[in-house]
Amino acid sequence: MIKYTEDHEWLKIDGDIATVGITVHAQDALGDVVFVDLPAVGTVFTQKETAGVVESVKAAADVYMPADGEIIEVNAALKDDPSLANSDPLGTGWFFKIKLSAPAQLDALMDETSYAAFANT
């Protein structure tokens, strides 16, 4: 199951683990991604807290925690090649994995159809 936030993050949910990245729309709006600042494994965030930063040549944008939880893994490949966020945002360009502590929060997030409508408005 994939869910989307209003801040243009996606979550792929597998039980109480979610893999998080930025959407195709977000990477397109940002342009060439040149730097990604990811949180430390073990950090606990609440929903909407800033968990990372993604930067293009021109601009920096915060990456928000899509739901309460703990960072259990970050994508080390992004450090060496931040452009993965552009070339494969939903695949190898993922940002981090979280262990969800309040999975019920996911019910309020958008599915693919609602996000597509949201992103195009």
Place this chain on the structure above:
Amino acid sequence: MLDNASDSTLFTTSLNTLHLELGARMVAFAGYSMPVQYPAGLIAEHLHTRLAASLFDVSHMGQMRLEGQDAAAALESLMPVDVIGLAAGKQRYGLLLDEAGGILDDLMFVNRNLADGGDIFIIVNGACKAADLAHIERHIGTRCAVIPMPDRALLALQGPLAATALGRLAPGVEKLVFMTGGRFEIAGCDCYLTRSGYTGEDGFEISVPADQAMTLARALLAQSEVKPAGLGARNSLRLEAGLCLYGNDIDTSTTPIQAQLNWAIQKVRRSGGARAGGFPGAERILAELDEPSRLSRQRVGLIALERIPVREHSALHAIDGTLLGEVSSGLLSPSLNQALAMGYVTPSHAALGTRIQARVRGKPVPMQVCALPFIANRYFRG
């Protein structure tokens, strides 16, 4: 995320339909809807400019001319620059100053044969153009005619193959050298062009009647060397070239000497020169020039020793934690793949090689003061 420019209060340039046709992402800039990048993306556009040639629409910038025998002396009263001594056909960088010596705007001007019935042609920053016009009119409008030129577009063709591409359409342009200009017919358009630009590369800025700009742009884009580039690439190119962006690196709170633009003040206007002083803020600026120890801060180039972009307003500290100043422009350089910045520091930490620290999101990032430009310029000097 970037703002998009759907706001109907924005002006558009005469190339607006071309930008949309080329798939540009449009943003609001200086009151205009402008292309920030095309589908190739900022990095590709930046690198193409360094390798071949790129076409930039810079029609948001202000164009005006001064007419009348006294125009050069009049303009010279507003800038710490040698205007009277500029030969016909030559271009120079100038700085409009306020009474405290702060920079109101930076500009380029050309003597288009003023002594023989021509004019001084001036290009100013888009965001400043209304204020510049009012300032110039107010101070010297009785000494010369100050004529805005809103009916002209401005294109920049920049890169090592710019002269090859443009020379095919306008034989003779390749003979111009850096900071000279001339009138040329290009693709049937009545152009005034200068061999100059804002990327550190060889290139041309072309003033053209707005209703002919589309014809000119299409003729340039039809050349195999030329691709379109947006304001994003223009900004990253100018930072690598160590050039100041008005509003970031210079403004009314900075003097030309703090900004290390001493080279823009010719000897004739300095202490002991034939026409020393006589410009707004002269006392302060000449004092700073004569005694650099008076400077409270100065602009420097900085390279980060880690691969982390250090952007404008990031604080700069000495290794012992003392606050030194802040970054005025910064990004990850597409050419060098390093984080580059310009910023202001206290002169005690301005020497080349000095290690300092920037604060990025609370974390220290080691930086080193380095020489400008970051990438050697390749102007054509003949």
